Amino acid sequence: MKKYKWFLCSIFLFSLIAWAAVSSAEDIVIGYTGPLSGPGAEYGQDCANGVEMAVKELNAAGGVTIKGKKYNYNLIKLDDRSDPTLAKNNALRLVNQNKAIAVFNPMITTTASIMGIPGYNFLIMAYTSIHTILDKGHPMIVTAVPNFVTYAQLMADQAWAKGYRNCAMVVTMGGYGDAWRKIFSLHWAGKGGSIVGDFPANYYTETDFSTQLAAALAKKPDFLLIGGPSAPTVLVIEQARAMGFKGGFVVIDQAKPDYIAKVIKNMNMLEGMISTGALKDLPLPAVPAFAAKYKAAYKRDMNAECVLNYNMMKVLARSINISQSLDAKAVRYYMPKALPTLGDTVPNELFAMNDNGFMYCGLIMQQVKNGKFSKVDYILAFPKTQAEFVRYKKMSKSTEPEMIRWVPIN
Incomplete structure (x- = not known):
């Protein structure tokens, strides 16, 4: 009988110890709402994967201790199917029910709704290159994505240098696509080029782009300005070539060239393509290990979506630790002190942060x-002066610093 009682006591004591070990760290909830189904799902999933990978690493390293109390991070992901109303409702649920300190979101239209x-009372971790959204004065929004205006300017320059003069646009619908078409048109017209047709398409719901492409190709363009999420952008290229188009493609920054090339396989179909650069080709020491780790975890290739969201989550965690607070406003206040993050530890570089919430990030083009893909062009557009550019260039951990150049936005 005594042995039995001792046995019961041992079980109770063991259970108590186990419960205490499990309960020793509370959770800091990180929210994510984005397209996890439909044509934009791969794009949304890569963004979510980046946040998730960072969260797992942070927890494996012991989480964070705030004023003597230990916390782990808990990521909750919700599908909004690129719908602004659903995204806003998801964010409300994450903040009010799950007590999320931050909500990650990867689309301009849904981010605008969440704003x-x-x-x-929560941070909006936006993945968008439309920086006009930062000018609205929202005190809690941040992004690490370079301003698309720089891409539009540089892509127009490169297209003009190729001898192109007539452009037809088949770009994704929505606030992001609208902004791209407007700014690119201004740059192109400023050079003396012509926009011969504008035929937007919904890259998040459509898979057949033949109607828009037929109308565009009837205008006899030298090149097509195209893009949205990478997967439907591949379909646009394939369908354009199948319809006999032999001109060039200028691909807006959401679509990633390495993904496009991997799916299409025949590089001749992409001859003359102007696009952002593949992060895997950026000469930063952290790139190979991160690429291998991401591939092993998710059976997918590293891209900008996973990398920048990973990096933003790491910056968020640093800021939480520096602020020693779970108050979102305090965390936002201390976020500039969480920078820089450089290429010896992460596969892209965030140098500093301005008051609007932009984490200074270089852009790359190919x-x-x-x-074959050209060597990546590593461009810093955010420095205001040559002296600032030199300072940030010296901060970079690029193994080829001579390739870094300064291109101020006009």
Whole structure:
């Protein structure tokens, strides 16, 4: 009988110890709402994967201790199918029910909807290159994505240098696509080029782009400005070539060239393509290990979506630790002190942060020439002066610093 009682006591004591070990760390909830189904699902999933990978690493390293109390991070992901109303409802649920300190979101239209939530009691970790959204004065929004205006300017320059003069646009619908078409048109017209047709398409719901492409190709363009999420952008290229188009493609920054090339396989179909650059080709020490780790975890290739969201989550965690607070406003206040993050530890570099919430990030570009990708062009557009550029260039951990150049936005 005594042995039995001792046995019961041992079980109770063991259970108590186990419960205490499990319960020793509370959770800091990180929210994510984005397209996890439909044509934009791969794009949304890569963004979510980046946040998730960072969260797992942070927890494996012991989480964070705030004023003597230990916390782990808990990521909750919700599918909004690129719908602004659903995204806003998801964010409300994440903040009000799950007590999320931050909500990650990867689309301009859905981010704009989330910004309408009153109270400013959570961070909006936006993945968007449309920086006009930062100018609205929301105190809790941040992004690490370079301004698309720089891409539009540089892509117009490169297209003009190729001898192109007539452009037809088949770009994704929505606030992001609208902004791209407007800014690119201004740059192109400023050079003396012509926009011969504008035929937007919904890259998040459509898979057949033949109607828009037929109308565009009837205008006899030298090149097509195209893009949205990478997967439907591949379909646009394939369908354009199948319809006999032999001109060039200028691909807006959401679509990633390495993904496009991997799916299409035939590089001749991409000859002359002007696009952003593949992060895997950026000469930063952290790139190979991160690429291998991401591939092992998700059976997918590293891209900008996973990398920048990973990096933003790491910056968020640093800021939480520095602020020693779970108050979102305090965390936002200390976020500039969480920078820089450089290429010896992460596969892209965030140098500093301005008052609007932009984490200064370089951009990279590539072209397809003779069936191969060119060397990446690493560009810093955010420095205001040559002296600032030199300072940030010295901060970079690039193994080829000579390739870094300064291109101020006009």
